[in-house]
Amino acid sequence: MATRVAAVRAVAWLLLGAATGLTRGPPAAFTAARSDAGIRATCSEIILRQEVLKDGFHRDLLIKVKFGESIEDLQTCRLLIKQDIPAGLYVDPYELASLRERNITEAVMVSENFDIEAPNYLSKESEVLIYARRDSQCIDCFQAFLPVHYRYHRPHSQDGEASIVVNQPDLLMFCDQAASRSMIRFRFDSFDKTIEFPILKCWAHSEVVAPCALENEDICQWNKMKYKSVYKNVILQVPVGLTVHTSLVCSVTLLITILCSTLILVAVFKYGHFSL
Template sequence: MHLKQFALAPRPFQMLIILLLISPNSSKDSPCQSLNVSLTQKIDNEGFHRELKWLLERGPTSLQCKLAIRLDVGPEMYLNPDQIADLNRLGHLSVLIVGDVDVEAPAHLSKGHITYIYVPPFAERVSLNVPFHLRYQRAQISGGYGKVIVNKPSVLALSPQSEIKAPCDISNGVLCSWRNVSYQALFDEVELLVPVGDLDDYPLVSIVTLLLGCAGCIYTLSVLSTTPL
């Protein structure tokens, strides 16, 4: 439309044209479209019970944007649903586990699951401490240690125009549209070591277990035989 035609157009039509011209730019310049996010990761504790410690930092212009951290948990580790439920109930975290988690199964009989950790709003620096556990791995000759790779987390931002579908929060199964956020990862890839059973010790362990079982049965029978009816 030429400038002269625009000037002669009715005022409501002029306002509509202005809104159409401004809307794409305003959505493009929305603070939730270009986020400045950094994530620091540290793993504490030893043995089979560990804790992921994240520090998420973002710019002040994006404080109203809803963010979540997605962690794809491999079969060699797991988050305990009961433990996470307690942390959610106490308000320490807001975490949703997607998938069945068998806390008793070893690594070679387990499947991975997805975890969403929802970031508290209106804070430039957020600390998140997420407990997780390593699984027992299949024993091997000469024993040693098995390797567990902790996958790099993804940062998601709520964005109605995006194609990624994920739960809106922990309250129900309603899905929202999210998008991946490029962030500055202030950590290296993490590889943990977990002790693995030694198959060379299998005969000795079997014999000792059998002897202890027999000794327990003999003791139980002796106590029952000396107890008056």
């Protein structure tokens, strides 16, 4: 009987303390671990998908990113895609400038001093920064658009195609903490912990310095995000010539050149008017 009365008294004191704020909160380390564990339990994967559109030597690289978080958690966040361009492809910086003026895409070349006319065996890899935009057809999606072009390749001895591997990009995210309205706060008496942007707590694993936007020269600390890619890499096939056709191609080209030059000279001497 005495034990039962003691238990009832203990429960009563706990309830009274919780109501009046007299109970002592849990330790800070324990609370932080519990809150982080709760956030990670609700983490959903970031899915990235690369697609190559169009046919021929002039293609469009489309990158789509889907978040599982609600749009409220991402409304003050920006997404930057750092894409490496292999030597077999090139991006025309003048074309990018034109697309930016028409508000079609927000992309800028990072690499400098490269020749867009050079063949792939005389070219190096380049780098492009693409500021992704929200997808109007998907509430928690971003997408980025980049026109790419094939370079000329050496002829092969057997296979009439060359492979170009487009590696997965780096996914960078920057969230404006001052403007955010989706901040989660936990308060336990003297313990006050602010957890900002659960998506960063879930998948950010390093920081990268990059321009905040194309319109200004400010530098921001972007978070490099982990993601799951639908495809491991994008592989493009470029048609190339065969070395066994070298003699035939050179002979035909020479004969056509001689024939056209002869016809031009005949027309000039026949219909031209010469004055001394």
